[in-house]
Amino acid sequence: MIQSLDSAARPAISAGFRLQWEPAQEAHVLLYPEGMVKLNRSAAAILTRCDGRRSIADIVADLERTYSAGDLTADVCAFVSLAVERHWLELSA
Amino acid sequence: MSEPIPAPLPRQSADADGHRVPSERPGPPLWLLLELTYRCPLHCVFCYNPTDFSAIGRELETGEWLRVLAEARALGAVQLGLSGGEPLARDDLETIVAAAHRLGFYINLITSGVGLTEPRLRALKEAGLDHIQLSFQDSTRRMNDFLSSTRTFELKSRVAELIRKYRYPMVLNVVLHRLNIDHVEEILGMAERMGAEYVELANTQYYGWAWRNRGQLLPSREQLRRAEAATARFRERVGARMRVFFVVPDYFETRPKPCMNGLGRVFLGIAPDGVALPCQAARMLPGIAFPNVRDASIGSIWYDSPAFNRYRGEAWMKEPCRSCPERARDFGGCRCQAYLLTGDPDNADPVCDLSPHHHLVTEAVERAQQDGGEPSAGDLVFREYRAGPAREL
Numbered sequence: 064m065i066q067s068l069d070s071a072a073r074p075a076i077s078a079g080f081r082l083q084w085e086p087a088q089e090a091h092v093l094l095y096p097e098g099m100v101k102l103n104r105s106a107a108a109i110l111t112r113c114d115g116r117r118s119i120a121d122i123v124a125d126l127e128r129t130y131s132a133g134d135l136t137a138d139v140c141a142f143v144s145l146a147v148e149r150h151w152l153e154l155s156a
Numbered sequence: 157m158s159e160p161i162p163a164p165l166p167r168q169s170a171d172a173d174g175h176r177v178p179s180e181r182p183g184p185p186l187w188l189l190l191e192l193t194y195r196c197p198l199h200c201v202f203c204y205n206p207t208d209f210s211a212i213g214r215e216l217e218t219g220e221w222l223r224v225l226a227e228a229r230a231l232g233a234v235q236l237g238l239s240g241g242e243p244l245a246r247d248d249l250e251t252i253v254a255a256a257h258r259l260g261f262y263i264n265l266i267t268s269g270v271g272l273t274e275p276r277l278r279a280l281k282e283a284g285l286d287h288i289q290l291s292f293q294d295s296t297r298r299m300n301d302f303l304s305s306t307r308t309f310e311l312k313s314r315v316a317e318l319i320r321k322y323r324y325p326m327v328l329n330v331v332l333h334r335l336n337i338d339h340v341e342e343i344l345g346m347a348e349r350m351g352a353e354y355v356e357l358a359n360t361q362y363y364g365w366a367w368r369n370r371g372q373l374l375p376s377r378e379q380l381r382r383a384e385a386a387t388a389r390f391r392e393r394v395g396a397r398m399r400v401f402f403v404v405p406d407y408f409e410t411r412p413k414p415c416m417n418g419l420g421r422v423f424l425g426i427a428p429d430g431v432a433l434p435c436q437a438a439r440m441l442p443g444i445a446f447p448n449v450r451d452a453s454i455g456s457i458w459y460d461s462p463a464f465n466r467y468r469g470e471a472w473m474k475e476p477c478r479s480c481p482e483r484a485r486d487f488g489g490c491r492c493q494a495y496l497l498t499g500d501p502d503n504a505d506p507v508c509d510l511s512p513h514h515h516l517v518t519e520a521v522e523r524a525q526q527d528g529g530e531p532s533a534g535d536l537v538f539r540e541y542r543a544g545p546a547r548e549l
Contacts, residue, residue: 078323078325079287079325081262083260085232085234087184087231087232088184088232092234094234094235094262094286095262096264096286096289097187097235097237097264098235099186099234099235099262
């Protein structure tokens with residue numbers, strides 16, 4: 064699954080889903096019909112960068128820069144795969 | 157209301173016997189449902205609205221609904237359902253949606269589609285409506301018209317087209333019961349032709365008008381088995397293109413549903429007249445004075461009112477729930493069902509086979525077997541607006 068992700072693919076929040084900051088929960092949440100996912104900080108850091116313009120490689124580079132982290136490719140790809148599987152994200156080439 | 161919001165559980169601590177008791181304040185009412193009106197052009201026999209809705213007081217005005225939205229949002233409410241009755245019967249629906257959108261709600265319109273013209277849908281889209289759930293009574297025009305007691309099938313097909321045109325996901329909800337459950341294959345075929353992405357086949361829950369009509373609506377086991385088999389065949393054929401949820405009627409289960417994820421934990425419903433409820437059906441519960449948003453703030457209603465604290469925690473539970481290891485998962489089931497079937501809302505939901513009243517459920521199911529699931533529509537009571545008690549047809 065992880066290997067099959069193309070790092071040039073550009074993830075975007077799926078139609079019908081909405082990502083927003085909820086002060087009452089002190090967290091980002093992903094909203095969808097009759098449902099809500101409360102996101103932890105790393106999930107939120109990735110999803111807020113999934114704007115349909117940036118590629119997975121761009122997002123990895125941005126996160127590594129922002130958090131002064133080592134290679135995050137595997138972590139980001141694992142999460143993006145999961146998010147695609149759950150229909151939170153859509154990928155375009 | 158099939159998929160409760162997976163929400164953080166309210167913080168609780170345990171008393172000396174290990175029973176959890178509410179300690180700090182519960183979490184916010186994450187899920188707000190406004191039943192904007194009990195008015196509806198349909199007359200569905202399975203409606204969960206109260207059978208005496210005609211006698212319920214005047215509807216909240218626009219400004220009152222907007223205040224409810226603002227106060228609930230400030231507490232942390234984020235999912236908004238707009239329902240009824242038929243919410244499109246309110247001509248201020250667009251105003252309510254626009255205000256909710258500005259506040260940051262995720263807005264779901266739950267509608268029969270009657271009254272959803274293109275100008276209204278365009279206005280709702282511009283106002284920020286996120287999602288539409290369209291209800292269908294059945295796939296064949298004859299059955300659809302009979303069950304809703306009005307000619308709406310062609311209208312709904314047009315509405316389905318409009319929903320797609322305005323780029324909403326096509327989400328269909330079909331309430332199943334003895335009179336239409338044998339049509340599941342045709343219903344799914346119709347949903348496919350309409351381009352539906354999600355279909356919820358929700359078996360009737362027996363409250364309100366549906367409770368009144370339970371004897372005529374409860375399917376037989378054989379009907380249920382055939383419907384599930386038809387659903388499985390359909391899923392196999394269409395694959396990932398369509399998602400089909402089949403909600404089994406809880407009368408056929410041996411454990412109760414975790415109704416509302418526990419009363420007073422995530423869900424806040426406001427009835428057309430402003431009465432605040434921890435579940436849409438709860439106003440039937442005896443001995444509880446449900447507060448009205450005309451008299452109190454949403455914050456005081458949610459956190460402080462006796463009505464909303466009544467079934468929080470576990471202190472209210474009786475045996476077998478009180479010592480049951482599953483109580484944290486199902487919260488003893490549904491208070492309304494316990495009340496309707498046993499006369500005491502504090503009892504275990506009789507759907508549970510650990511309940512001493514479980515026979516009340518199995519006997520109702522057995523009666524449905526004896527009837528052989530034969531449609532016998534003669535005794536159905538159609539939801540209607542009347543000054544007096546509902547007329548028996």
